Amino acid sequence: MIDVGRIRRDFPILQRQVHGKPLIYLDSAATSQKPKAVVEALVDYYTQTNANIHRGIHALSEEATALYEGARGKVARFIAAPRPSTVIFTRNTTESINLVSHAWGLRHVQPGDEIILTEMEHHSNIVPWQLLAQAKGAKLRFIRLNAEGQLALEELPQLISGKTKLITLTLMSNVLGTINPVRAVIQAAHARGIPVLVDGAQGVPHLPINVVDLNCDFLAFSAHKMLGPTGVGVLYAKEALLEEMDPFLGGGDMIRDVWLDHSTWNDLPWKYEAGTPNIADVIAFGAAIDYLEKIGMPEIHHHEQELGGYALDRLREIEGLSVHGPSDPSIRGGLVSFEVKGLHPHDLGQLLDAEGIAIRAGHHCCKPLMRKMGVVATARASFYLYNTREEIDALAAAILKAKEVFSVVAHR
Numbered sequence: 257m258i259d260v261g262r263i264r265r266d267f268p269i270l271q272r273q274v275h276g277k278p279l280i281y282l283d284s285a286a287t288s289q290k291p292k293a294v295v296e297a298l299v300d301y302y303t304q305t306n307a308n309i310h311r312g313i314h315a316l317s318e319e320a321t322a323l324y325e326g327a328r329g330k331v332a333r334f335i336a337a338p339r340p341s342t343v344i345f346t347r348n349t350t351e352s353i354n355l356v357s358h359a360w361g362l363r364h365v366q367p368g369d370e371i372i373l374t375e376m377e378h379h380s381n382i383v384p385w386q387l388l389a390q391a392k393g394a395k396l397r398f399i400r401l402n403a404e405g406q407l408a409l410e411e412l413p414q415l416i417s418g419k420t421k422l423i424t425l426t427l428m429s430n431v432l433g434t435i436n437p438v439r440a441v442i443q444a445a446h447a448r449g450i451p452v453l454v455d456g457a458q459g460v461p462h463l464p465i466n467v468v469d470l471n472c473d474f475l476a477f478s479a480h481k482m483l484g485p486t487g488v489g490v491l492y493a494k495e496a497l498l499e500e501m502d503p504f505l506g507g508g509d510m511i512r513d514v515w516l517d518h519s520t521w522n523d524l525p526w527k528y529e530a531g532t533p534n535i536a537d538v539i540a541f542g543a544a545i546d547y548l549e550k551i552g553m554p555e556i557h558h559h560e561q562e563l564g565g566y567a568l569d570r571l572r573e574i575e576g577l578s579v580h581g582p583s584d585p586s587i588r589g590g591l592v593s594f595e596v597k598g599l600h601p602h603d604l605g606q607l608l609d610a611e612g613i614a615i616r617a618g619h620h621c622c623k624p625l626m627r628k629m630g631v632v633a634t635a636r637a638s639f640y641l642y643n644t645r646e647e648i649d650a651l652a653a654a655i656l657k658a659k660e661v662f663s664v665v666a667h668r
């Protein structure tokens with residue numbers, strides 16, 4: 257059991273008020289809040305260490321380099337990567353996926369080839385592949401969703417063919433909350449020699465991950481959804497793939513040598529980190545990892561599943577409210593998308609905001625999924641280690657109040 261009361265004291269923003277009410281932050285799937293330790297790491301870096309890395313011979317540069325590379329080591333340990341050099345820092349999940357679609361895709365995907373996605377992907381894991389498919393004359397195919405918001409995996413054997421070059425899918429849906437059986441997909445893909453990219457933007461912040469055990473070929477995720485700062489993403493990839501791929505961006509730091517007519521590439525991981533990186537935020541991401549590890553990922557996952565199950569129960573009690581996604585809480589993460597009959601999600605979001613409750617309302621960057629679900633938007637409450645049952649009670653009460661306000665307005 258985690259001590260949520262104690263955790264909450266580490267997050268200064270959770271003490272503030274919004275519209276005169278205590279903030280209830282239920283939008284961590286969009287971005288998480290940051291503990292003091294992360295903010296302090298940023299301040300410490302800029303007040304004590306600030307210098308460019310990898311090239312200086314002075315003390316500050318050496319210290320900054322050690323902190324930056326130390327953060328890489330922490331990330332590697334967090335996902336059980338075999339070596340820190342298989343962890344590449346990018347700006348976000350989106351950039352990590354684009355790195356693969358360029359550096360791996362342009363080399364390996366040829367006209368007529370196919371890439372398999374799923375119908376629940378975020379735009380970040382659709383658009384880069386559309387761009388690649390257009391550039392190369394390739395085709396995208398999709399694993400369908402069933403009525404429960406789960407992947408119709410029984411159809412995967414028919415989707416995979418000799419033309420399939422890559423399977424790419426999310427570990428957890430940011431709309432439905434579904435935790436996908438990525439291990440089964442990876443096993444099926446590897447049996448046919450096909451690599452798999454896992455979009456871990458929603459999974460890595462909430463579930464214990466071991467990339468060796470999972471055996472994924474690529475894993476992309478963002479620091480800002482796991483207590484870290486914005487502006488830092490991660491691409492983990494198997495070493496052989498990183499060695500074989502071409503660089504994504506060219507410039508300083510990613511080269512070994514440069515002549516006027518050609519260049520050679522730096523060792524891993526720097527081959528994929530062109531230019532001055534986001535030094536301060538990477539270092540503060542290291543502090544976020546320390547924080548998550550101190551609490552424990554299995555404990556965090558357990559807490560969120562418990563909250564998710566409680567939210568399902570409380571919300572389902574509300575007349576006219578329907579929850580999207582799997583009914584089985586054991587295959588759901590800590591987020592709930594829902595619809596309240598007669599209330600547009602944006603109106604609901606605004607009424608909840610007036611109560612100090614922050615939820616997300618919209619298409620969640622999953623427009624193809626919205627079309628599949630037959631809705632234009634959903635309301636979504638998402639939970640993290642700092643949320644409580646009392647906050648879910650407050651959400652349920654505020655939804656009931658919003659329903660009343662709207663029925664009064666509707667009957668005027």
Ligand code: PMP
Nearest residue numbers: 348349350378380430457458478
């Ligand atoms: N994939 C999923 C499943 C997501 O939820 C998100 C963020 N909402 C992304 C990718 C993109 O993350 P970022 O905006 O940090 O690149």
